[in-house]
Amino acid sequence: MNIRWKKWIGPLCVVLVLVGCVVWIICQRTLSQPGKLAQVRVDGKSVMELRLDENSRREMVGANNIHLVVVVSEGAVYVESSECPDKICVHRGAIRDEGESIVCMPAKTVVEVLNA
Amino acid sequence: MARKKLISSTLLAAVLLITGCREGNGQIFQTDVFAMDTFMTVKLSGGRGEETLVRSKEELLRLEKLFDVNDEDSDVYRINHHPGESVSVDKDTAALVQKALEYGTMTGGALDISIYPVVREWGFTTGSYHIPGSKRLSELLKQVDYRQIKVDTETGTVTVPKDVMLDLGAVAKGFAGDRVRDILHKDGVTSGLINLGGNVAAVGSKPDGSPWRVGIRDPRQEDGTIGTLLVRDQAVITSGTYERYFVGEDGNAYWHILDPKTGFPSDGGLASVTIVGDNGLMCDALSTALFVMGKDGAIEFCRKETSVEVILIDGDNHVYYTPGLQEKLELAEGISADLINREKQS
Numbered sequence: 001m002n003i004r005w006k007k008w009i010g011p012l013c014v015v016l017v018l019v020g021c022v023v024w025i026i027c028q029r030t031l032s033q034p035g036k037l038a039q040v041r042v043d044g045k046s047v048m049e050l051r052l053d054e055n056s057r058r059e060m061v062g063a064n065n066i067h068l069v070v071v072v073s074e075g076a077v078y079v080e081s082s083e084c085p086d087k088i089c090v091h092r093g094a095i096r097d098e099g100e101s102i103v104c105m106p107a108k109t110v111v112e113v114l115n116a
Numbered sequence: 117m118a119r120k121k122l123i124s125s126t127l128l129a130a131v132l133l134i135t136g137c138r139e140g141n142g143q144i145f146q147t148d149v150f151a152m153d154t155f156m157t158v159k160l161s162g163g164r165g166e167e168t169l170v171r172s173k174e175e176l177l178r179l180e181k182l183f184d185v186n187d188e189d190s191d192v193y194r195i196n197h198h199p200g201e202s203v204s205v206d207k208d209t210a211a212l213v214q215k216a217l218e219y220g221t222m223t224g225g226a227l228d229i230s231i232y233p234v235v236r237e238w239g240f241t242t243g244s245y246h247i248p249g250s251k252r253l254s255e256l257l258k259q260v261d262y263r264q265i266k267v268d269t270e271t272g273t274v275t276v277p278k279d280v281m282l283d284l285g286a287v288a289k290g291f292a293g294d295r296v297r298d299i300l301h302k303d304g305v306t307s308g309l310i311n312l313g314g315n316v317a318a319v320g321s322k323p324d325g326s327p328w329r330v331g332i333r334d335p336r337q338e339d340g341t342i343g344t345l346l347v348r349d350q351a352v353i354t355s356g357t358y359e360r361y362f363v364g365e366d367g368n369a370y371w372h373i374l375d376p377k378t379g380f381p382s383d384g385g386l387a388s389v390t391i392v393g394d395n396g397l398m399c400d401a402l403s404t405a406l407f408v409m410g411k412d413g414a415i416e417f418c419r420k421e422t423s424v425e426v427i428l429i430d431g432d433n434h435v436y437y438t439p440g441l442q443e444k445l446e447l448a449e450g451i452s453a454d455l456i457n458r459e460k461q462s
Contacts, residue, residue, distance in 0.1 A: 044148040044173070063150075086243070103155045110148055110155070 035116040036098060038077040040070060043108040052077060052096065052113070062107025070111060077111055079104065142307075142323045149173050151180040152288055154313030158296060161323045163305030171303075172296045172310075179295065182209050183288045185232065185241065195274045196232070196281040202273040208291075209284075213267045213274050215397055216287045220262040223405035223417075228262045228376035230276075232283035240372045241283075245362035247370065253379035260376050290353055290400025293317035297351075297396070315353040317396050327444075333358070334448075335387035335429055342435060343447040345427075351396035355403040356388030356429075357381075373407050384410015385430050392441065393424035402426075411436075418456045426456070 040048040042062050048070070050056055056072045057080070068089070069080040076094035079102055089104035089111075101112040142161045147169045149156040158172045182205075184190045191205040205213075216229045232241075233256045239245040248256075259279045266275040276282060284291075289312045300308045300319045308319035309328060318328045327346040334340035335358050345352060361371035361381075375382040389406045391399035402424060406414040411430055418426045418438050425440040435453035437445055447453055 041148055043150065105150060105153070105155060108148075108150045 036075075036096070036113055037116045038070070038072060039112050039114050041110045041112070050077065051116070060109075062104060062109040064106060064108070066104070066107035066109075068104065068107060068109060077113065078102070079111065082107065144323070145169050147173055149176050151176045152183070152285075152292065152312070154289065156310070156312045158308070158310050160300055160305045160308035160319070162307060163300060163303035168300060168303040168305060172299050175295050175299060176292055179208065179288065179292045182206050183212070183284045185283050185285070191274075192282065192284060195276055199276055199278040199280065202268075202271075202275045205272055205274055207269070207272050210267055210269045210272045210274060212284055212287060212291050212397075213265065213282070214269050215291075216284065216401065217262055217265060217267065219287070219398070219401035219405065223402070223409070225262065225376060226405035226408040226413075227286060227401050228260060229282045229284060229286065230260050230262045230265060230280050231374055231376050232281045233259055233279075234374055234376075234379045235283060235285075235372065238370065238372075238374070239362075240360060245364075245370070247364045247366070248379070257376075257379050260379075286404040287397055287401050289313065289315050290351065290395075290397040293351055293353075293396040293400075314359070315351070315396075315400065316347075317351045318347050318349060321348045332390055332427060332429075332445075333388065334433070336433060341448060342429060342433065342451045343445055345390075345392065345441070346444045346446070347392065350392055350394055351399045352390060352392050353396065353399040353403045354388055354390040355407045357386075358388070373404060375408050382408045382410065384408070384413065386411050386414065386428055387431055387433070388429045389414065390427040390429075391424050392426070392444075395423075399424060415456055419459045422458060428456075 036052040038050045038052060039046055048058060048060065050072050052072055052075050058070050060068055060070060062068055066083045068082040071078055071080045076096040078094040079089040082089050082104055084104050084106040089102050092102045095102060095113055098113050098115050101110055103110050144159060144161050145165050146157060146159040156176060158169055160168060181187065182191045185192050187193055191209040195203045219227050235241060237248045237252065237256055264277050264280050265282055293310050293312050293315060296310045297317050297319055306320040307323045310317040316330050321327050327348045330345045330347055330352045331341035332343050332345055334342045335356050355373055357371040361369050363369050371381045373382050374380065386407055389403045391403045393399045406417060409417060411428065414428055415436060425438045428436040435447065435451055436456050437453060438456050439458060
């Protein structure tokens with residue numbers, strides 16, 4: 001038994017390390033898969049994440065009970081409508097690049113494009 | 117026994133390979149803050165993480181409660197609505213008023229925190245914009261004189277005469293940025309970025325050790341920049357025509373930075389002023405003051421004042437910058453620039 005162990009211990013260690021490496025690489029690749037999403041935050045808390053590669057239209061309620069409609073279309077996201085008084089968020093138009101954001105001050109709402 | 121240890125350590129090595137490297141990347145903590153009529157973000161790595169963020173946010177909201185000119189419970193509101201009385205205020209309010217008055221003196225009144233009645237008349241505090249008549253402006257300008265504001269930092273009191281009102285909007289964000297930087301430093305954060313509506317305070321450098329890269333907005337393009345500034349542990353604060361303005365019935369643009377001498381938007385040939393320095397409050401005060409001074413006045417000021425570095429952008433998008441930024445400012449293609457030479461110190 002002891003002799004068998006001694007024979008296999010080296011290859012076993014190598015296999016374990018290799019398996020660890022492969023799993024790590026797969027995890028890293030999966031987690032950093034390029035693909036954008038729009039994160040919607042209200043007063044700093046994430047309330048919704050929308051993939052930019054899937055068209056969607058979502059109604060939501062921001063701070064001060066302000067209703068907004070967020071739309072994803074053709075790889076970009078925009079605020080279609082908002083009950084806020086100045087409509088700056090609506091006039092901002094569509095965003096698609098990582099780091100870009102739409103801010104609605106009265107609703108304390110931020111739509112930011114992130115890399116998934 | 118040795119065999120078991122070997123197997124255990126091999127398994128541990130594999131697990132560390134899977135998880136340990138991700139830990140090594142350093143987690144980024146970020147929060148949004150809606151305060152001082154501005155969207156702010158605080159981003160950091162290290163320190164006490166989430167706990168540091170919470171304290172930063174609480175401090176920003178606390179300072180907003182002190183300085184909000186429209187909040188009946190704020191120190192500033194109470195000062196403005198009790199003329200002739202010595203109003204007890206938070207020590208931070210007294211300290212900020214004191215510093216703002218000093219910057220008023222330093223800039224020959226180009227920064228004047230008593231301009232609030234004129235700013236309000238234009239509608240910049242309410243959003244109900246209109247162009248005041250010259251007679252009305254003349255009346256209001258009689259009340260504008262920062263030298264009439266009295267502050268006692270020992271007793272923590274501020275006094276304004278009848279009809280004089282103050283607004284700390286030109287300095288509050290710089291002060292707040294410094295406070296949050298202090299919190300981050302105290303908590304051991306070595307990499308942080310505080311963005312108070314375009315006014316940036318950097319803590320340390322980026323997590324990878326390289327300097328923070330701060331874009332300097334092109335006054336002519338909402339999403340464009342005239343270049344990038346490399347900074348570590350400094351504040352970068354800009355005042356520009358594009359920040360808050362309205363287009364009047366006459367078709368002209370009127371922006372919120374008013375000349376305390378005329379009551380009209382300052383029109384000295386500058387589109388924006390960016391100040392870079394260690395003290396965010398000073399940067400904030402000077403960004404407004406130099407804008408009011410206009411191009412010639414600001415260049416003259418920069419020749420003598422060496423405690424901050426400055427980027428001026430004129431109406432033709434031509435850039436003027438001080439020598440300390442020569443190695444830190446990367447201008448975009450096609451942007452023309454001149455160096456402001458400093459007077460030799462005797």
